[in-house]
Amino acid sequence: MHPQNLVAPVLGLLLAPLLVGVINRTKALVAGRRGPPLVQPYRDAWKLFRRGAVYGEVTTALVRLGPVLNLATLIMAMLVVPFPGTGAAISFTGDLVVLVGLFALGRFSTVLAALDTGSSFEGMGASREVYFAALAEPALLIALATLTRVTHATDLAAIYGAIVIDTWSHALPALALVGVSFLVLELVENSRIPVDDPTTHLELTMIHEVMVLDHTGPDLGLIQYGAALKLWVIGTLLIGLAPLHGVDPWVAGVAGLSGMAVLAVVIGMIESAMARYRMTTVPQFIVGAATLSAVAFIVLLV
């Protein structure tokens, strides 16, 4: 691990909430409003960190542990995902499996924290979260499998390091389909429209938001910061597909950061243009993403 490899994770930790700011600003502009300032997520976090907390009557330590552990897994995930220009902070054989494991641990702790409140709403959110996650996990594994087959590498740094213009020219359909899968996963895993509406006010239609309904103060701040980090990590998987390797690291890094900003704008546009799917349509959306990657894989075989 070299010091310069830590640049990307540190930038991610600092800039991730900005992604949320860009998404919200885009949505506001499309709707004809001025919208909150880009730094609003930082202000919210700062406000929440200074607040006290209220806990449900039947809760145990798990409700407090959930947000903390979730954030810790995402910070670690930040270290293994490569960023254009700087690569990954830590890279080793099979680190893609560890990434999947870290996501699973973060989700499990969030779900148990929700069930700890004993509230029916939280139970409902937790139930939906594990439902969609159970379909999203194979989708992520297949997308990574297709990338493995394209680049003949089994660690994330080598996979993303091998994607150059030439890779795109001979595996265009596969990479494009994987890119679409990652975009769908970005929306699913981060509870964005059309899977979940982060701004809805009706508990019955929520997934992620209803799970964290009874979290307050610093815990809620940690959850919101964790959500921004997750948006960043999966976004990096998508942006990394750009053939930026071999380019000057500064150019690649700046292009990567601009890519993240564009991704946030795209998510904002999708959220403005689409309505939330009915709960029964969401599985088809996720399985569709998995199928796209599987098709890409099969195309590579023949």
Added chain:
Amino acid sequence: MTVLLTALALLLVAGVAASALRARSDVAQRIGQAGAVLGSLVGMGAAISVLCGTKPAALVLSWPMPGGGLHIEIDALSAYFLLPIFGLSALTGLYGRRYLLGHEDATRAAASWFHLNLLTAAMALVVVARDGLLFLLTWELMALAPFFLVIFNDRLADVRQAAWVYLAAAHLGTAFLLVMFILLAQLAGTSDFTDFAGVLRVHPALSSTVFVLALIGFGSKAGIVPAHVWLPEAHPAAPSHASALMSGAMIKVGVYGLVRMLTLLGAPQAWWGWALLVAGAASGVLGVLYALAQHDLKRLLAYHSVENIGIIFMGIGVGVLGLAYDVPALAALGFAAGLLHVVNHAIFKGLLFLGAGAVQHAAHTVELEELGGLLKRMPWTGACFLIGSAAIVGLPPLNGFISEFLLLYAGYAGLLLPTAAAAAAGLTLLVAMGLIGGLAAACFAKAFGIVFLGAPRSGEAEHAHEAPWPMLAAMAGLALLCIVIGLAGPVIVPALAAIVAEADGLPVAQTSAALAPMSAAFAIMTIIFLGMVALAVGLWVWRGWRLARAGVRRAPVWGCGFQHPTARMQYTASSFAQPLVSQFRLLIANREVIAAPSGYFPTEASYASDSGDPFLRLLFVPTFRWFGRLAARLNVIQHGHIHVYVLYVVATLIALLAWASL
């Protein structure tokens, strides 16, 4: 070898003594427990000494039995499987006496030690037997002893039914093994394992037949779909410590049998690997889906055994494919993943069954919808159960993740192979493991969340109490192992090489070289996980410090403004799993009875669901009914007069003699 025989003698003598003294149940239970714990610890010593490099010991005695010799031997593979057998037996022994203490029939509880210790001894003997006849005899002993444990509460009709299902399934599997050993012994002229290998080299065409017989025979003991139907019946019926031993150790003896036969069969064919991979994937996915639909904690755990056996079979399947495609690295990875998961599953499934037993002990039920809020009432049991749940789901940094990492990595490594068939195998593995991982997380979020979190859903759960210390000690020991193995990957994987080499038949050096990159990866992973824990602790301290200044209070949770919420309004196990169960309704036969509320002032409404096993209902019950009808026709020769039966015996003897003299 003497150490192992001492261990067996201790187990059996204590078992017989407990059975003989059952009238004085307290003394008998103590003797049975002492024998189980001491005997198992001595047996552990024998296994560990072989694993540490003592020369494999063998014992060959002449035996007056026709067609068989008494040949037992401990090599690295046997010693490795002895670890979960003796390890779990020692801990379930420690746990069992306090668990049985409150049982209404003290005499029967005392006598159960005989069957428990007999089961341990029989499993150990199967694993060291090197002779077909001895293997079958000890196998039968191992099949019979649990019958008496399953039928422990024989006043309940369900329990009697479960015991019969178990007995029938156990013997159907044995029938295939009987054919297999007779086939081999006939060609070899002896029933010694060492001679079998030679025969199969001479008759390679026989290998596939033997493989199929072994897959069905050993697969049904291990609980592979569709021969899994006995697990969800037998495990919930038996006392919890017996379930732990059966699920943790006994079904692994089926895996052992398969691996041992594979070492004798010579160069494997690709379709064997595919058969194991597909059978494993089907068991894994169906097992976890059925588990999701359950609302009896022990039935749920039993179905997870089906799932985990599926994972183990997928590992062995990848290993066999690696051998067939001549990729030694893949073979080593597959066998390493499968074999490591054998021990890991023994640890966390043992822990979870003991945890379910503690819940049963405290709340007198394992019905999920009656439980809730137990973490506050039994914090230690809850913490152990949580660790076991996270481990079985395959979450880092626990032991389940280590073996699933090896398997998933084998899947990705398989994708790189040039042939499309190998890449397709890798993708099959990854899709199955992805589905299993997500569904298992859902299932254990449900199992732990509904039982231990929220508010108690019944008076029994409200007044639950923490388990006594011997039960806690057994669970804590297993929970500790989950953590230690999870972090000790860089040490464990190299140590596994010698055992894996025994199973895949490749030189130890080659296997070690194939596993070396894994050890390096685990070293980095351990650092990452320790960093993650340190980070979490840091964040925890920071938020504690913030909250100490800002203040904390407790309040009712948000109920949409409803004024009088009750514990029964919480999400239940059924409602939690409902979306997934209905998504996979084609595979899960969940039968629902709904009485919906109606009218302006609804008074009553009810919902009941029953997730019976579709394989039992649609495959086995009709088949056995048909056989039953067929067998009923033989009633004409059944009179109940002994002299007529003696006549049948004489007639059969004469017929056989006539046939032999032809």
